[in-house]
Amino acid sequence: MNTVTFFAGMTMGLSLILAIGAQNVFVLRQGLRNDHVFSVCLACAFSDAILIVVGVSSFGKIAAVLPWLEPAMRYGGAAFLVLYGAKSLRSALRSTDALADEASTERSNLARTLLACLAITWLNPHVYLDTVVLLGTVSTQFPDSQISFTAGAVSGSFLFFFSLGYGATRLQPLFAKPFTWRILEGIIALVMWAIAVKLVAGLKYL
Template identity: 60%
Template sequence: MQAAVAGFGLGLSLILAIGAQNAFVLRQGIRRSHVLAVCLTCAISDALLIAAGVAGFGTLTQAAPWIEPAMRWGGAAFLIVYGARAFLSAWRGGAALETAGQGTEALRGVLLTCLALTWLNPHVYLDTVVLLGAVSAQYEDRLSFALGAMTASFVFFFSLGLGARRLAPLFARPGAWRALDAGVGLVMWTIAVTLIRGA
């Protein structure tokens, strides 16, 4: 039980910081567009990465050092493009508002974006695979630690995605959507810059 609580606490603390993935989930939640699918995709992806970390996948990145820079540059490129799209949406103004709550976005496109924001982000690997994997080695019951961390991901993503609906009245104004899109773009580009600087 102690290992599970520790895994839950550490997993939640690592995922709370606003990032590309969280900003995307928040935006989809406010738009009420494929929210359950997005939350489930993020949570399952996290669970797979946590399982890999606890199983010792971190040693692979040490054996093949080219993996980390490849993920870093690929993730930075994707975030720059996605951030530019968010800024364009903010500049156009009101475009996102027109489709809010109508679920007009294609599910395939939404899920592909969600998967890219998750699997092309080196920070996700550092947090879930490397850090959680290393900490889990301190516990005899590594399975409970992993399950605790996975539970934290499910709780967080579904709380964020479904809870974002409460912000819908605020986003009845086009100016709020512009601010959100600009904020998402800023988060994406900031993370991209940190990835490039660390390369």
């Protein structure tokens, strides 16, 4: 196990998954309600793990057959991240949204909750771009340590979702304020742009 590459994969995975989206808000709300938190976090993290493994194990092989694919995806991914960062920056400057108080003692049906969670995860095109395309692209920079990179990225997903789900109770007072969302969106914009620069420059995520 290459420790440096492991943490590179974890850092990259966390950087991408940090972006606010429907999946993260769903997990956050389930945590605020204390409603099937473990099952929801596990479903999200395990889904990410499957997509990460597919991206790292297959993207390099496909790129070897289609040599133009890697640079196309790299620049295309960078362009997407620039736009995503701009969207986050716009939200940071203008958004007045806040997470509604979803705290409740009533528990929902587990099957329906998991179905909604999986739909939000697997029907979201951004998930595929983040895990299969972007992580797959970055993993090609570590041809001799892809197992370590994959383990780091998967560990990052598990760490993030379970921290988000079980830490939601303490976050509830903060995310009831629009200003907190704006600060987080600003941070996300900077992270997305930094990743875009690294992709274009071909820099390793160390």
